[in-house]
Amino acid sequence: MPRTTTHSVYVTFGDCDPAGIVFFPNFSRWMDTASLEFFMQCGVPPWRELEKTRGIVGTPLLEIHTKFLKSATYGETLTVTTHVEEWRAKVIVQCHRITRARADGAAPDLICEGRETRAFVKRDEHDRDRLRAIAVPDDIKQLCS
Amino acid sequence: MPRTTTHSVYVTFGDCDPAGIVFFPNFSRWMDTASLEFFMQCGVPPWRELEKTRGIVGTPLLEIHTKFLKSATYGETLTVTTHVEEWRAKVIVQCHRITRARADGAAPDLICEGRETRAFVKRDEHDRDRLRAIAVPDDIKQLCS
Amino acid sequence: MPRTTTHSVYVTFGDCDPAGIVFFPNFSRWMDTASLEFFMQCGVPPWRELEKTRGIVGTPLLEIHTKFLKSATYGETLTVTTHVEEWRAKVIVQCHRITRARADGAAPDLICEGRETRAFVKRDEHDRDRLRAIAVPDDIKQLCS
């Protein structure tokens, strides 16, 4: 089974729209946080440090794909469960499932499920403002698998 | 050619993250606004009114799928161009392309492109808190095609 | 000493601006959440319920006044400490202090401090869309003092 981490989110009044439910871009916001938490919980040093030691700036997002199954509202606590679903040569696909525990003890409700495609990037040697995708580093793959 | 509308966005400092570029959930936020603008510019009455006259509450989001091609930053003006790509029996797929004009007069840069799958819903007659997907209304399809 | 509650906030990447620090309107967002948490932790029923039983819709904001002393950044955990500083006839003043614990065990750093002036409101009997400020309810004052 792949390495899996969880991140907890408390839904606030201001996260919700006039329909009284979570305004959907907030789910993307929480998945982004869960993505960074995943790397840190797996033992990957923060990007700040990796930039200094190895030039790796971060993992910019190339693509997101999210399905919304149930709505959520303020006062609820949600759990984002994250793992890497695919390790390709130059990109990874992270999968996030956002669930809500049920009072009746049944399996948690799946609120939404999203996949993020991300690349590892370094700064170009000749033009520091340009970022270049690099091969997924083996040691990071090791830590996060 | 399908009916197409545009919506303009001025990127602000607070829309950007520590990398100095637009924090990506904001693109979803702008596509959501462009989606509503599309219907209104096509002549569909606001949901508030449609709920009273026909019980149609809105078009909740079932799925989003976005590809990010270039970054954008504050001080830039972006254009969201929107049309409906697919009219299925009970759902529609809206396509949004976010572009940035170029100073050199070349074709605008494509920043990101997203597809939103949405359903038209009414309140259930017996349980007003439940929403039910309905067939896409013909007259709305007419106005928006 | 007045009744005091605390609310914990984990600062995320997306909460920060291009300067790498918390974009300040997020502090207002967190104080708003802490305000609602305060009432709930003091035992006040949720507004949803109070609206049904007593017509009290909530505590809209009349005024905010915040001083920013230090910056905060992502990865940090902040604490919002909340109490009611003034009980006037028709309004209350809530005080929120946002602090960050120090690794060296010294007193926490004060990041910012804000005061929110709020009124308790009911719907007008004749015009349900209008809200009217009411005298601060004695039992709520009792619970929250």
Next chain:
Amino acid sequence: MPRTTTHSVYVTFGDCDPAGIVFFPNFSRWMDTASLEFFMQCGVPPWRELEKTRGIVGTPLLEIHTKFLKSATYGETLTVTTHVEEWRAKVIVQCHRITRARADGAAPDLICEGRETRAFVKRDEHDRDRLRAIAVPDDIKQLCS
């Protein structure tokens, strides 16, 4: 009369909360944008450039104080009107009034009014991570008065 600029805001669905009105931290967000627009419309070069030529990094916020008079909702266009109310030795006070035009041609409705206290800062010569408040530059005062 002091130099005054205006900035236009279109309120979106996602800017509003479950009460159907603008979630108040968004007003702070719009005032922040109006603050930057003010300097640029007055002819002050962007901070990016000023940092290179004169070391001035920007105008961090020390204090905000906002009064909320009427609510606003999505679909409305608001105007933020901005001027500098006080030029002190090391800080300035910017005043922002957010108004909404009326259909009946009467004076616009005042939605909220806020004051932001800001300092001009440079990086410390010996510790680049530290910012130091400087005297308000005369030429900038000239441009913005």
